Amino acid sequence: MKHYEPKLVCFSCKFGWGYLADEEELRHRIKNWVPIICSGKIDTIHILDAFKQGADGVLILGCPEGDCHYQDGNYEARKRVYLVQKILGAYGIEPERLRIELAVDPEGNAIPQMVKEMSDAVAKLGPVKKVKERARTAAMAHR
Amino acid sequence: MAGKPKVAICWLGGCGGCDEAVVDINEVILRVVEVFDIVLWPVALDFKYDRIERMDDGAIALSVINGNVRNADQEEMAKLLRRKSQLVVAFGACACFGGTPGLANLRTKKDIFDWVYRDAPTVVNPEKNYPKTKVSSNGAVLTLPEFYEQVYPLNQIIDVDYYLPGCPPPPDLIVNAFMAVLEGKLPPRGSTLAPHKALCDTCERNKTKPSRIAIRDIKRIHEVEAQSNTCFLAQGILCMGPATRTGCGETCININIPCRGCFGPVEGVKDAGAKYISALASIIDAEEEKDVKRILDKVNDEVGYLYRFSVPASILRKRRVSEVEEQ
Amino acid sequence: MTKKLTINPITRLEGHGKIEIFLDDNGGVKDAYFQVVELRGFERFCLGRPAEEMPRIVPNICGVCPSPHNLASTKALDDLYSVEPTPTAKLIRQLHFNAFYVEDHFIHFFFLSAPDFVLGPDADPADRNIVGLIKKVGPDVGGKVIDIRKRCREIIKLIASKPAHPEGGLPGGVSRGITSEEREWIKETADDTVQFTQVALGLFKDLVLGNKKYLDMVMNEAYKLQTYYMGLVDENRKVNFYEGKIRVVDPKGKEYVTFDPRKYADHMGEWVEPWTYVRLTHLRKLGWNGLIEGEGTSLYRVGPLARLNVADGMATPLAQKEYEQMFDALGGKPSHHTLAFHWARLIETLQAAEDMQRIANDPMLTGKDIRNMNLKLKKVGIGCVEAARGTLIHHYETDGQGLITKVNLIVATQQNAAPICLSVKKAASEYIKNGEVKEGMLNRVEMAFRPYDPCLACATHALSGETPLEVIIRDSTGETVKTLKRP
Ligand code: SF4
Ligand code: SF4
Ligand code: SF4
Ligand code: FES
Numbered sequence: 001m002k003h004y005e006p007k008l009v010c011f012s013c014k015f016g017w018g019y020l021a022d023e024e025e026l027r028h029r030i031k032n033w034v035p036i037i038c039s040g041k042i043d044t045i046h047i048l049d050a051f052k053q054g055a056d057g058v059l060i061l062g063c064p065e066g067d068c069h070y071q072d073g074n075y076e077a078r079k080r081v082y083l084v085q086k087i088l089g090a091y092g093i094e095p096e097r098l099r100i101e102l103a104v105d106p107e108g109n110a111i112p113q114m115v116k117e118m119s120d121a122v123a124k125l126g127p128v129k130k131v132k133e134r135a136r137t138a139a140m141a142h143r
Numbered sequence: 144m145a146g147k148p149k150v151a152i153c154w155l156g157g158c159g160g161c162d163e164a165v166v167d168i169n170e171v172i173l174r175v176v177e178v179f180d181i182v183l184w185p186v187a188l189d190f191k192y193d194r195i196e197r198m199d200d201g202a203i204a205l206s207v208i209n210g211n212v213r214n215a216d217q218e219e220m221a222k223l224l225r226r227k228s229q230l231v232v233a234f235g236a237c238a239c240f241g242g243t244p245g246l247a248n249l250r251t252k253k254d255i256f257d258w259v260y261r262d263a264p265t266v267v268n269p270e271k272n273y274p275k276t277k278v279s280s281n282g283a284v285l286t287l288p289e290f291y292e293q294v295y296p297l298n299q300i301i302d303v304d305y306y307l308p309g310c311p312p313p314p315d316l317i318v319n320a321f322m323a324v325l326e327g328k329l330p331p332r333g334s335t336l337a338p339h340k341a342l343c344d345t346c347e348r349n350k351t352k353p354s355r356i357a358i359r360d361i362k363r364i365h366e367v368e369a370q371s372n373t374c375f376l377a378q379g380i381l382c383m384g385p386a387t388r389t390g391c392g393e394t395c396i397n398i399n400i401p402c403r404g405c406f407g408p409v410e411g412v413k414d415a416g417a418k419y420i421s422a423l424a425s426i427i428d429a430e431e432e433k434d435v436k437r438i439l440d441k442v443n444d445e446v447g448y449l450y451r452f453s454v455p456a457s458i459l460r461k462r463r464v465s466e467v468e469e470q
Numbered sequence: 471m472t473k474k475l476t477i478n479p480i481t482r483l484e485g486h487g488k489i490e491i492f493l494d495d496n497g498g499v500k501d502a503y504f505q506v507v508e509l510r511g512f513e514r515f516c517l518g519r520p521a522e523e524m525p526r527i528v529p530n531i532c533g534v535c536p537s538p539h540n541l542a543s544t545k546a547l548d549d550l551y552s553v554e555p556t557p558t559a560k561l562i563r564q565l566h567f568n569a570f571y572v573e574d575h576f577i578h579f580f581f582l583s584a585p586d587f588v589l590g591p592d593a594d595p596a597d598r599n600i601v602g603l604i605k606k607v608g609p610d611v612g613g614k615v616i617d618i619r620k621r622c623r624e625i626i627k628l629i630a631s632k633p634a635h636p637e638g639g640l641p642g643g644v645s646r647g648i649t650s651e652e653r654e655w656i657k658e659t660a661d662d663t664v665q666f667t668q669v670a671l672g673l674f675k676d677l678v679l680g681n682k683k684y685l686d687m688v689m690n691e692a693y694k695l696q697t698y699y700m701g702l703v704d705e706n707r708k709v710n711f712y713e714g715k716i717r718v719v720d721p722k723g724k725e726y727v728t729f730d731p732r733k734y735a736d737h738m739g740e741w742v743e744p745w746t747y748v749r750l751t752h753l754r755k756l757g758w759n760g761l762i763e764g765e766g767t768s769l770y771r772v773g774p775l776a777r778l779n780v781a782d783g784m785a786t787p788l789a790q791k792e793y794e795q796m797f798d799a800l801g802g803k804p805s806h807h808t809l810a811f812h813w814a815r816l817i818e819t820l821q822a823a824e825d826m827q828r829i830a831n832d833p834m835l836t837g838k839d840i841r842n843m844n845l846k847l848k849k850v851g852i853g854c855v856e857a858a859r860g861t862l863i864h865h866y867e868t869d870g871q872g873l874i875t876k877v878n879l880i881v882a883t884q885q886n887a888a889p890i891c892l893s894v895k896k897a898a899s900e901y902i903k904n905g906e907v908k909e910g911m912l913n914r915v916e917m918a919f920r921p922y923d924p925c926l927a928c929a930t931h932a933l934s935g936e937t938p939l940e941v942i943i944r945d946s947t948g949e950t951v952k953t954l955k956r957p
Contacts, residue, residue, distance in 0.1 A: 079424035258513055280745055
């Protein structure tokens with residue numbers, strides 16, 4: 001069987017993650033990495049678009065609870081993620097393909113590791129099902 | 144006759160409500176009939192399918208098409224009208240976004256057939272019959288159009304020039320649309336012939352909306368007696384107003400029922416649900432993960448609330464880029 | 471060589487339909503099929519939806535007949551939550567329903583049926599429409615019809631948002647009450663409607679009873695079909711649109727069974743044929759006996775004439791008088807004369823209008839108590855009303871959260887689908903002999919299926935002299951032999 005390497009998109013908040021690291025160097029180690037200012041800036045549409053463009057998983061890294069520079073950006077992000085997970089499920093896409101972590105890692109060394117862990121988990125799920133098959137999965141839920 | 148612009152009004156997979164809505168413009172319909180030459184209106188006039196086929200391409204000035212596409216006949220009709228028409232208006236939620244029947248896109252054709260023709264409690268089907276596209280019965284050959292695996296909004300089948308949303312669209316916007324065509328005062332192609340604002344912006348109850356809503360509990364419509372003058376969201380009742388285009392005249396709000404989004408997303412937004420998620424998340428008053436879950440789990444039918452009229456047009460439902468490339 | 475006539479499109483159920491007529495070797499009519507060519511799967515995609523949202527989703531099944539779906543669904547919720555609507559809520563729902571009955575029955579009668587009677591089935595099609603009708607009966611009548619339809623739709627809008635897609639309806643009640651100012655114009659509308667319906671009935675009777683040719687046509691064998699009949703009746707066995715028990719009478723008029731609508735699955739069976747997307751309803755205990763009438767049939771009809779056939783009378787005084795007169799003229803009960811559906815429809819309109827009057831004058835109408843909040847979820851709910859075109863059943867089951875796990879729907883036109891095949895066959899047989907299709911066949915076939923379902927094909931007559939009918943005669947290879955169209 002062909003080796004399957006899932007496509008993962010990682011958004012991380014610049015205030016909490018890898019701000020002391022050399023961004024270029026980190027970029028080499030993390031594919032599809034999108035550093036942003038505050039996880040609260042990630043709109044639902046960005047997440048859905050990532051899946052639409054072919055992502056098999058999306059990982060969001062925000063500042064720790066109580067430590068968002070914009071007060072509640074990370075909490076907002078977490079609420080959105082929870083709702084999007086529910087939507088994904090209803091559409092026949094496994095909710096585990098979307099994750100959010102609220103923590104801090106100035107060196108950013110943990111990011112490649114977290115991406116790898118999530119990639120492995122997503123690899124077990126396989127690629128996102130095609131539209132047609134997803135209907136089948138969603139339908140099964142109501143059997 | 145020859146001088147009048149030709150208009151076709153056609154339904155595909157619709158409920159007829161959109162045609163009723165055209166009839167509901169009452170007196171104005173008589174004027175429409177006067178100034179336009181209606182060449183096709185299957186529910187109301189002679190079904191001149193052949194005649195349409197024989198017309199020159201582009202001979203019809205305007206085709207107003209309601210309903211979605213779910214079978215081979217409907218697809219054929221949509222394509223024929225596109226060829227023959229200068230302008231195509233997607234009329235109503237079904238044509239614009241798929242409509243409520245688009246909720247079926249989260250199920251399979253087989254699932255529907257098995258229930259309808261085999262499992263429903265009243266079915267008596269010892270011969271295990273299923274409808275077929277071609278069948279001989281008693282020496283006669285009968286045909287049915289093929290039922291597709293999913294529902295398509297019009298713009299996934301043909302190019303659409305204008306959109307008129309609503310389930311069904313309201314009389315004033317219908318009249319405006321006809322007049323705009325007649326007077327040549329149409330906005331740029333691709334526009335939606337309805338206001339750009341969100342329903343909340345025109346809703347009377349917006350005045351009662353506190354500057355910062357904080358919901359600690361989501362309530363279902365049967366669980367509470369909704370106040371008739373307070374914003375639904377402020378009462379913890381899901382209302383799609385923040386993410387829905389205005390233009391319906393707040394008809395549901397007026398009968399004290401929250402909006403479910405039949406007008407589709409506000410201008411510039413491609414996915415109504417995504418917009419709503421952001422709006423809803425911001426008013427949920429919880430920080431602890433378990434509180435967030437407790438509150439949001441009351442949104443027990445995400446798709447049914449957030450995408451009631453728009454599953455086929457939603458980002459997740461359209462084919463992924465990789466799937467398109469594969470073909 | 472089998473010849474085939476196609477009539478496309480003719481009516482709607484869950485959408486569109488067509489009629490195919492096949493000729494035998496001798497050129498006589500062998501079979502006629504009324505095919506419903508569409509399916510949308512509401513019963514499946516409603517799974518997972520919160521039950522209380524159903525009255526807002528199911529009206530999309532049919533935008534011509536959305537109110538009955540809205541109300542059957544709302545009543546299914548009452549049952550699901552074991553709750554009775556408050557008296558005021560019930561009045562408001564019935565007001566909505568009566569307003570719907572009036573506007574729907576009227577548009578059917580005036581736009582669709584009346585031209586046949588008033589102008590005659592053989593009149594020039596250019597005149598045989600509402601325009602011709604107005605010419606003959608005067609512009610006042612036409613204006614009045616449009617006016618009453620508009621005002622009734624205003625009532626629906628007041629109570630249920632958009633008339634083509636009602637959105638209100640909650641278990642145990644309604645979402646909005648009625649004010650005393652609103653009562654005033656509702657009252658006026660009701661009064662005007664009662665008055666005008668009597669005018670309409672007078673018009674119809676003058677024509678039919680006063681003209682032997684028409685009465686003969688109504689009584690003609692070509693338009694007769696002997697089936698069972700089904701409809702709701704109240705405790706006094708009077709016609710009721712909103713509630714009651716389902717009564718079935720046999721082709722002789724004898725009671726076959728009366729049952730609680732919750733028991734519908736014991737009595738209604740749905741047969742599946744490969745040539746149509748609609749399931750063919752029949753009396754389950756009799757078994758599926760195919761497309762036959764009279765002795766041995768298991769087919770039943772629903773709709774206006776069926777309701778009058780199963781009931782002992784009308785629930786309101788003016789309508790009752792009309793009821794007696796109609797059955798007198800038709801030679802007793804039950805009446806199998808399909809064209810009498812039109813007459814029955816007007817009598818029902820009168821009952822709906824009188825009932826609207828009763829409600830408009832009821833002090834409770836403007837009550838504030840519009841919700842009964844004492845809800846107890848019992849996981850199964852069945853709601854039944856008489857839709858304008860016949861008995862309508864919504865059956866829902868839910869999980870402990872009130873989320874839908876099962877939906878079964880029996881809709882009116884599906885119950886008439888098999889009888890429509892037979893009615894078309896009979897009417898066509900009179901006009902197709904030895905492969906010759908006589909002039910006027912189109913009209914006659916049209917008249918045979920029209921009593922069952924109006925759809926907007928009515929407006930056909932409104933806007934042009936042409937009709938939606940086209941008959942293509944094909945030989946067995948599918949080659950078109952002849953195309954018949956209206957002149
Ligand atoms: S948009 Fe609504 S009214 Fe129009 S066809 Fe679709 S379901 Fe019917
Ligand atoms: S959320 Fe609903 S009730 Fe509140 S202002 Fe917006 S549209 Fe009106
Ligand atoms: S309130 Fe919402 S659901 Fe109701 S008609 Fe307006 S846009 Fe449609
Ligand atoms: S600043 Fe890091 S999540 Fe808001």
